[in-house]
Amino acid sequence: MKLLIIAGPPSAGKTTVARQIIKQYLPDTRICYLKIDVVRAFEDIELAEEFHIPTKKVYSGDVCPDHVGILVLSDAITWAEQEKADILIVESAGLCLRCSPFLTQSLGIVVVSAIAGIHTPFKMSAMLGLSDIAVVTHTDLISQAEKEVFRERICEVNNSLDIIETNAIQGTGLRYLFRAIENQEPVQDPGSITLLGAPPLGVCTICVGKREIGWQNHFGMIRSLDNPDFSFRGD
Amino acid sequence: MQLQEIVEITILPGITRDGKPEGFDRIVISPGDTLSIVGPTGSGKSAFISDIEMFAHHDTVTKRTILVNGTYPPEHFIRNPAQKPVALITQNTKCLSDLTVQEFLGMHVRSRKMDETGVINRTIILANEFTGEKITASARMTSLSGGQTRSLMIADAILISDAPIVLLDEVENAGIFKEKVISCLKNHRKSLIFVTHDPLISLLSGRRIVMKNGGVDRILEPGDEEREAIAWVTRTDETLCQMREMIRAGELIRSVSCG
Numbered sequence: 358m359k360l361l362i363i364a365g366p367p368s369a370g371k372t373t374v375a376r377q378i379i380k381q382y383l384p385d386t387r388i389c390y391l392k393i394d395v396v397r398a399f400e401d402i403e404l405a406e407e408f409h410i411p412t413k414k415v416y417s418g419d420v421c422p423d424h425v426g427i428l429v430l431s432d433a434i435t436w437a438e439q440e441k442a443d444i445l446i447v448e449s450a451g452l453c454l455r456c457s458p459f460l461t462q463s464l465g466i467v468v469v470s471a472i473a474g475i476h477t478p479f480k481m482s483a484m485l486g487l488s489d490i491a492v493v494t495h496t497d498l499i500s501q502a503e504k505e506v507f508r509e510r511i512c513e514v515n516n517s518l519d520i521i522e523t524n525a526i527q528g529t530g531l532r533y534l535f536r537a538i539e540n541q542e543p544v545q546d547p548g549s550i551t552l553l554g555a556p557p558l559g560v561c562t563i564c565v566g567k568r569e570i571g572w573q574n575h576f577g578m579i580r581s582l583d584n585p586d587f588s589f590r591g592d
Numbered sequence: 593m594q595l596q597e598i599v600e601i602t603i604l605p606g607i608t609r610d611g612k613p614e615g616f617d618r619i620v621i622s623p624g625d626t627l628s629i630v631g632p633t634g635s636g637k638s639a640f641i642s643d644i645e646m647f648a649h650h651d652t653v654t655k656r657t658i659l660v661n662g663t664y665p666p667e668h669f670i671r672n673p674a675q676k677p678v679a680l681i682t683q684n685t686k687c688l689s690d691l692t693v694q695e696f697l698g699m700h701v702r703s704r705k706m707d708e709t710g711v712i713n714r715t716i717i718l719a720n721e722f723t724g725e726k727i728t729a730s731a732r733m734t735s736l737s738g739g740q741t742r743s744l745m746i747a748d749a750i751l752i753s754d755a756p757i758v759l760l761d762e763v764e765n766a767g768i769f770k771e772k773v774i775s776c777l778k779n780h781r782k783s784l785i786f787v788t789h790d791p792l793i794s795l796l797s798g799r800r801i802v803m804k805n806g807g808v809d810r811i812l813e814p815g816d817e818e819r820e821a822i823a824w825v826t827r828t829d830e831t832l833c834q835m836r837e838m839i840r841a842g843e844l845i846r847s848v849s850c851g
């Protein structure tokens with residue numbers, strides 16, 4: 358079974374890209390789909406109705422969706438294997454741009470919308486840095502000049518990334534994504550899959566629900582407005 | 593393969609929406625050629641130029657194949673925008689960045705690693721030939737009208753992208769000087785492909801490709817046969833342009849001077 362991890366900011370076009378992948382490989386391939394989101398997601402129902410494939414969703418609630426993704430992933434692989442899937446697609450909400458959900462033994466696909474603005478690639482360096490392929494969606498809506506600049510900026514963040522520009526609704530240009538999926542090695546040993554990147558440093562007291570403003574009221578990694586260096590305050 | 597060496601684009605037939613083969617052998621487009629793609633809504637006009645834009649290789653819904661100089665082009669040629677010989681200007685083409693015209697063009701020039709400073713000014717000057725509403729270097733991209741944006745994109749495609757093949761999807765609605773655009777692109781030896789519903793643009797193109805049900809239905813090469821119609825449409829179009837300018841200027845139109 359091949360494992361595809363699709364991540365990217367809200368409304369970037371992750372599900373639209375997943376749909377194109379599913380369309381491309383049905384009916385000869387068995388595909389399972391897992392969506393991880395914070396509070397609300399409908400993809401599992403929509404894709405199950407549209408394609409009659411096994412789907413699931415997981416809500417991460419108060420926890421970073423990428424972290425929950427890691428927690429549930431080995432169960433998800435077992436589920437997909439029981440479903441005799443050839444491909445497991447995991448769509449992560451990707452809200453926390455510090456984290457990167459990409460794993461070993463899988464194809465990491467980051468989806469970015471070109472209409473998010475030409476500075477977006479810089480803000481997504483954690484995700485862009487660790488993925489194999491960047492799918493740039495909504496290129497039907499922007500000028501040639503911006504398309505080129507967007508590509509340049511992604512290259513600046515990760516020069517070895519395979520960049521694919523698409524109108525994801527029509528599926529234009531996705532031939533190179535399909536080729537990468539075809540060339541992807543199946544999962545060898547689910548027990549040894551790990552995160553590609555180091556997760557962000559530690560946890561702060563805001564993470565655990567302390568609501569006062571001001572670093573004076575918090576512990577863990579803290580900083581003031583003018584001092585850019587984080588320091589650690591114990592307990 | 594270098595951009596300068598581009599001689600021609602060849603379109604090999606695909607299938608219609610019903611899966612029937614298209615009834616042409618091949619369509620060859622050489623530098624300086626103008627084609628218009630016409631046909632009813634949904635007939636496959638945009639799909640046709642999208643095939644050219646992405647160098648379809650039997651892998652799009654239409655199953656067409658596009659060759660460059662008679663062979664299938666290498667991958668970097670298709671994927672690297674700085675080497676890609678095609679610029680597409682769609683109906684949707686917008687600039688989203690909140691930049692001035694000067695900054696926007698500068699950004700494009702830098703991403704292409706061109707070191708020519710004069711090109712920005714030349715692009716703005718050229719764009720102003722295509723539109724009656726003056727574009728200034730310090731105007732914000734987001735405040736430009738549809739016609740101004742389109743004019744600037746076309747000038748950008750000619751001078752900065754310098755693509756030998758320019759595809760224009762329904763440019764006529766934008767209020768630009770169509771004849772100027774066509775003659776300028778011809779002068780620059782660009783191959784030009786228009787998707788259009790506009791009589792003037794259709795008649796001014798050397799070849800007319802008629803789409804029906806997802807496939808090419810007919811290829812017309814009218815030559816001299818439409819001379820009379822071209823003369824009439826050109827005059828009418830001039831009259832309409834004048835009227836448009838008068839209306840814009842708040843004038844009353846008391847007489848019409850059109851033959």
Ligand SMILES: Nc1nc2c(ncn2[C@@H]2O[C@H](COP(=O)(O)OP(=O)(O)OP(=O)(O)O)[C@@H](O)[C@H]2O)c(=O)[nH]1
Nearest residue numbers: 367368369370371372373494495496523524525526
């Ligand atoms: N024009 C255009 N619209 C697109 C493109 N890709 C996606 N969309 C539209 O953008 C919207 C969001 O797409 P989704 O695929 O739902 O995005 P997502 O990343 O799955 O969103 P979440 O899972 O909610 O974070 C939908 O309305 C899509 O139809 C594209 O390439 N061009």
Ligand SMILES: Nc1ncnc2c1ncn2[C@@H]1O[C@H](COP(=O)(O)OP(=O)(O)OP(=O)(O)O)[C@@H](O)[C@H]1O
Nearest residue numbers: 607608609632633634635636637638639653654806
């Ligand atoms: N040969 C074909 N086989 C199957 N589907 C096709 C074919 N050609 C076009 N289509 C599909 O038909 C739809 C309409 O085509 P397209 O958008 O190209 O029409 P159009 O002529 O540009 O219409 P409009 O005038 O409204 O812009 C698209 O979804 C396109 O992918």
Ligand SMILES: [Mg+2]
Nearest residue numbers: 371372400448
């Ligand atoms: Mg989604």
Ligand SMILES: [Mg+2]
Nearest residue numbers: 637638639787
């Ligand atoms: Mg169209």
Ligand SMILES: [Zn+2]
Nearest residue numbers: 421423453456
């Ligand atoms: Zn996180």
